[in-house]
Amino acid sequence: MTGQPAPRDAFAVLREATQARVALGRAGDALPTSRELAFRVAHAAARDAVHAPLDTAALREALGEALEVRSAAPDRAVYLQRPDLGRRLAEGTALPSTSADLAVVLGDGLSPRALQEHGPGTLAALRERLPGWSIAPPVVARQARVALGDEIGARLGVRAVVVLIGERPGLTAADSLGAYLTWAPRPGRADSERNCVSNIRPPHGTDYAQAADTLAGLLVSARALGASGVALKDQGAKPPTAGLDRSPPKEIR
Amino acid sequence: MTVRRGTVGGRTFEFGSLAELLAKATPARSGDVLAGCAADSAAERVAAQSVLADLPLATFLEEQVVGYDEDDVTRLILDTHDRAAFAPVASLTVGGFRDRLLGWAAQGDEAAITGLARGLTPEMVAATAKLMRNADLVAVGRRARVVTGLRSTIGLPGRLAARLQPNHPTDDPRGVMASVVDGLLHGSGDAVIGINPATDSPTRTTALLELLDETITRYAIPTQSCVLAHVTTTLQVLEQGAPVDLVFQSIAGTQAGNRGFGVTLDLLVEAQAAAVALGRGTVGRNVMYFETGQGAALSADAHRGIDGVPVDQQTLEARAYAVARAFDPLLVNTVVGFIGPEYLYDGKQVLRAGLEDHFCGKLLGLPMGVDVCYTNHAEVDGDDTDSLMLLLGAAGCAFLITVPGADDVMLHYQSLSFSDVLTVRQVLGLRPAPEFEEWLLRMDLLDDSGRVRDVTADPRPARTLLAAAEL
Numbered sequence: 253m254t255g256q257p258a259p260r261d262a263f264a265v266l267r268e269a270t271q272a273r274v275a276l277g278r279a280g281d282a283l284p285t286s287r288e289l290a291f292r293v294a295h296a297a298a299r300d301a302v303h304a305p306l307d308t309a310a311l312r313e314a315l316g317e318a319l320e321v322r323s324a325a326p327d328r329a330v331y332l333q334r335p336d337l338g339r340r341l342a343e344g345t346a347l348p349s350t351s352a353d354l355a356v357v358l359g360d361g362l363s364p365r366a367l368q369e370h371g372p373g374t375l376a377a378l379r380e381r382l383p384g385w386s387i388a389p390p391v392v393a394r395q396a397r398v399a400l401g402d403e404i405g406a407r408l409g410v411r412a413v414v415v416l417i418g419e420r421p422g423l424t425a426a427d428s429l430g431a432y433l434t435w436a437p438r439p440g441r442a443d444s445e446r447n448c449v450s451n452i453r454p455p456h457g458t459d460y461a462q463a464a465d466t467l468a469g470l471l472v473s474a475r476a477l478g479a480s481g482v483a484l485k486d487q488g489a490k491p492p493t494a495g496l497d498r499s500p501p502k503e504i505r
Numbered sequence: 506m507t508v509r510r511g512t513v514g515g516r517t518f519e520f521g522s523l524a525e526l527l528a529k530a531t532p533a534r535s536g537d538v539l540a541g542c543a544a545d546s547a548a549e550r551v552a553a554q555s556v557l558a559d560l561p562l563a564t565f566l567e568e569q570v571v572g573y574d575e576d577d578v579t580r581l582i583l584d585t586h587d588r589a590a591f592a593p594v595a596s597l598t599v600g601g602f603r604d605r606l607l608g609w610a611a612q613g614d615e616a617a618i619t620g621l622a623r624g625l626t627p628e629m630v631a632a633t634a635k636l637m638r639n640a641d642l643v644a645v646g647r648r649a650r651v652v653t654g655l656r657s658t659i660g661l662p663g664r665l666a667a668r669l670q671p672n673h674p675t676d677d678p679r680g681v682m683a684s685v686v687d688g689l690l691h692g693s694g695d696a697v698i699g700i701n702p703a704t705d706s707p708t709r710t711t712a713l714l715e716l717l718d719e720t721i722t723r724y725a726i727p728t729q730s731c732v733l734a735h736v737t738t739t740l741q742v743l744e745q746g747a748p749v750d751l752v753f754q755s756i757a758g759t760q761a762g763n764r765g766f767g768v769t770l771d772l773l774v775e776a777q778a779a780a781v782a783l784g785r786g787t788v789g790r791n792v793m794y795f796e797t798g799q800g801a802a803l804s805a806d807a808h809r810g811i812d813g814v815p816v817d818q819q820t821l822e823a824r825a826y827a828v829a830r831a832f833d834p835l836l837v838n839t840v841v842g843f844i845g846p847e848y849l850y851d852g853k854q855v856l857r858a859g860l861e862d863h864f865c866g867k868l869l870g871l872p873m874g875v876d877v878c879y880t881n882h883a884e885v886d887g888d889d890t891d892s893l894m895l896l897l898g899a900a901g902c903a904f905l906i907t908v909p910g911a912d913d914v915m916l917h918y919q920s921l922s923f924s925d926v927l928t929v930r931q932v933l934g935l936r937p938a939p940e941f942e943e944w945l946l947r948m949d950l951l952d953d954s955g956r957v958r959d960v961t962a963d964p965r966p967a968r969t970l971l972a973a974a975e976l
Contacts, residue, residue, distance in 0.1 A: 262964035265974045269683035270673060273910020273922075277961040281927035283910070291887075291910065295919075298881035332846045332882055333535040362882050421881045422917035 271424070294423040301418075301426035303328060306364035308392055314372040315358070318390045321345050321404065325395040338397035340439075347407040352388035354471065355410040355437075359396030363418030363426060370429040370452050370460070371416050377464035378414065382471065398432045398446070405437025412471060412480070413437040419450060428453045431463060433470050435480035445481035447474075507568070509560075511552035518552040524570040524810045526560075527628070528817035529553035530635045532857055536800045536848035540808055542815040557632055558600030565628040570820060571810040576760045577770055582626050582827045590624030593617070599632045603641070606633070610644045619650045622830075622870030627758070627823035630868045634819065634861045639896070642860040647901035649867035653835045654789025655729045655750060657695050657938040659903050660872045665935035666904035667926045668836070668874070669694035672915035676703050678716050679976045684909050685720060686974045690950065690967055691923035692930075692957040695941035696836055696874065696904035697751060697794065699731040703915055710734045711747040718748035720973055724948075727787070727940035729835070731794055736768055736776050743779055750785050751794040751835060752776040757801045758824030759816075765805030770828070777832050788940065791835035796876075797825040798840040799858050800848030818848060819858070823865040830870050837866055838874035838906065841893075843918055846882055852889030855879065859893045863902055874904035878920040887911070887919075894921055898929040905929070927957055 263275035276287040283291075305328075312318045324340040325331035331338050356378065358371045375390060388408050393400055398415050405413030412435050419428040429452040434441055447470050451457040474480040509520045520526040528542035530553035537543035544550035566586065571579045588595075594602055609617045634642065652660040659666055671684030681700060688694050698721070700713050710732045717730035729750035732739070736754040743749040754773065755766050763769065773793070780792035799818040802808040810816045822839065829837045839862035842855040849855045859875050866873030877893045879885035894905060911922040929935065936942055936955065945951045949966040952958050960967035 262967065262971065263961065265971060266683040266687055269974060270677075270680035270909075270914070272671075272673070272680070272684050272687075272908070272914045273912050274683050274687040275961060276910055276922075276924075278924060278927075278959045281931050281956075282924055283922065287910070291912070294912075295881065295886065302882045333850055334539060335847050336539065420917070423881070423912050423919070424914065424917075426881075 291423075297426045298421035298423060301363045301365045301421040304364060306360040306394055307368060308394065311358065311368060311371065311392055315375070315390050315392070318392050319347065320392045321347065322394040323396050323400050328395070331395040335397055338395055339399035341400065341403050347391075347404065349407070349409045350388045352408065352410050353385040353412065354382065355388040355391060355405050355408045355413045357391045357393050357396070357401045357404050357413060357415045359393040359398070359400060359415055359417040361396060361417035361430070362420040363428065366418035366427040366429045366453070367416065369427050370454070373460045374416055374429060374431065374452055374463055377460040378467055381464050381468035399441065401432065401434060402437045402441045403439050405434065406439065411436065412474060414467060425451070425453060425456065428457060431467055433467060433474065433480050435474040435478065445479070447480050447484050509556050511556040513548045513552040513555065516548055516552075518549050520553060520556060522811065522814050523564070523568050524814045524816050526553055526557060527570065527632060527635070527820050528815065530557045530632070531817045531819055532635065534799075534818070534848070534854045534858065535846060535850040536803055536818040539847050540803050540815040540818070542817055554636055558598060558636055560599050560632070562597050562599060562602055562629050563595055565626050565632070569811060570628060570816050571759055571824070578758060578760055578763070578824055578828055581770065581831060582824070585623070585831065586626060587623035590621055592624070594621060594624070599629070600636060602629070603633050603636045606645045607641060610648045613648065615648050615650045618645065618648050618868070622868065625868060627827045627865070627869060628820060630865045631820040631823040634864055637864070639857060639860050642864040643896055643900040646860070646864040646867050647899065651867060651870055651872045651903065653791040653833075653872040655786040655791055655835050656788060657727050657729070657940045658788055659696060659835060659938060661939065663935060664938055665898055665902065665926065665930055666696035666938045666941075667693040667907045668696045668838075668904055669698045670701070670906055670908045670913065670920065671698065672701050672908065672913050674703055674915045676700075676709055676713060678712070679974070681713065681716065682720070682974045682976060685717070686970050687909055688907060688923050689726070689970055690960050691927060692937055692945055692950065693907045693923045693926055694726070694728050695938035697729050697731050699733055699753070699794070701733045701916060705734045705738055707738055707742050707745070710738055711742045711745070714742065714747045714749060724970065724973065725944070727944050733796075736772055740776050740779060743783070748785070749780055749783065751792055752780045753794045753796070755796050755801070756825050756828045757797070757805065757807060758821035758828070759802050759807050761807035762802040762805050762821070763828070765807050770831070773832055789835070791833050793832045793834040794836045795829045795834055796838055796840055797822060797829070797862075798844055799862065800844040801825070803848065804844060819861055822862055823869070826866050826869045826871055835872065836874060836904065837871045838876050838904070839863070839866070840876040840878065842879040842883060842885055843876065845880055846884065849883070851884035852886070852892070855883070855885055855889060856893045856896070860896060860900065863897060863900055867901070872903045874906070875902055876906035876920055878906070878918055880918045890919070890921060891925075894925055894929050895932060898933045898935060931956065
């Protein structure tokens, strides 16, 4: 690799103050090769996280008993362009009716890798914290958006659904898992009726125990209230935002 | 409602409304498929374009896509339409208008093109864009001259400004200032130093405004600051005495879309008046900053017009510009590629949309800039953003958004880097805003040929500004 690293003494004050890519140096008016390649390494990890398919066999092995479904989006390209299809079950999907309190859906979302790495651990931690709850068999869902959990929850006949789903990869993290709780799930629920715990990604982000503590607390409150979402706002719900709103976006909804 | 018909290759296609005709004539993009209004085939698309080409421009004054009675953006468009400005093109069809614009552009007749702005409606301009190729959008866009100013002048010929976007995940002052200093050292920040706050709170907004104001004052930088909080937050801190240069707001092309953003036209009137009254400008009085983007209305389920017919996202985007121009903004930019692949799927769609938005904004009289950007789940990469930034430079774009190393560590998306703007300026012979260029010279940041020095090779000229990062 070529490229001139900047003199550390003069620009260290910038680099030490932020994780942003400051004081990168220059090759003419462009970035030095080393900086250019470092950016590509991060982008490649994010791209691969979006497109590498979920290894459902490995995931089911980690989970033990599990059901498996897919959304109405037949492949990744359609999934990315038609979020509406990712929110509906594929035609002919069979799910058993249960009378469980809770279902947990494990969806690939925008980072199958995040689900693969952090889904089983998060589920196990959540189970430990809900001793009095009956929990339906976990459902592995491919080409899934968050709202797919509404239809799955309704078919299973559960009182609440938690969707664990891969978040959109960024350049700093390609393996963040999100968890979305919806009380009384049924198709048509609004995003404002959910509560979210994001950036589950130990050791850098939220760890499984913290995420499960928050989720279990939200579930208990939701059961007492008979609702989730903005009603539970103080415990971590964020209001839904339109696409241009420049708060950190959540395209996995 | 008029049914219009077009025949291509022996097949006849029917278009039941003006909104349907516009949508089917739109070059392919994922957002229109998602909305269910895209052409079903290439033949249907070109049939719609042929019908549109023969449509009199004046049709758009008689027939609407979003109803007058139920939408205040439509009322704004029609109630402020300037018939005298429209007169030179009043008898033309959409296709004839495209030809006329290209003729004026080839002759370099900026006055003819620029003088039309208040006589054109967003729908007229959007329709024309649908008949244009990318090169047409560049050729005409560069001849529409829109100049604005507050403490720097935006939009002059031969100039390309840059917004310095020093976002930080926790709004940490040291973290923000590190990016501000890095950007200034790259000659970025002449359009605005504009922060998207991680948290939209009055306290946070005021702290960031004071931080930027202090820096701009201390180094006498001829530019303006902005914290891109919600307009209601900005109004609140302005009334409490915070140093507000620019009032920011995201806007959309329908009343319902603006409701989704929590704004009304009256609120924007109030905000503009409050910021103008502060008198913080030195070279102008433009105090508003707007962001828009194709897909914004659809993402808020606010994209339908008369009889519930979906309106295509490019037409809705142009309607957002009608909102913007009512408030004489200093800066307007489309955030092309930010909202996601369900609206603009790949590099081809993003490139096309960026050029359309720039063209439509400029023709309607806006100081149009672009955030050339992408997310990791779109089929877009740095090669695509390179192509668009260079085409926008050629198209006379007023400003581009820049972030450190092309990576926004708060919003988690990729935009242009500070060095990207150096490349565009160098390749196309463009210069920063004149007041800012003089400041760079005073700071010894330009070499003898007017190029921004590489201070990482020789840090001496950087020492003054590096002190600003020592908080």
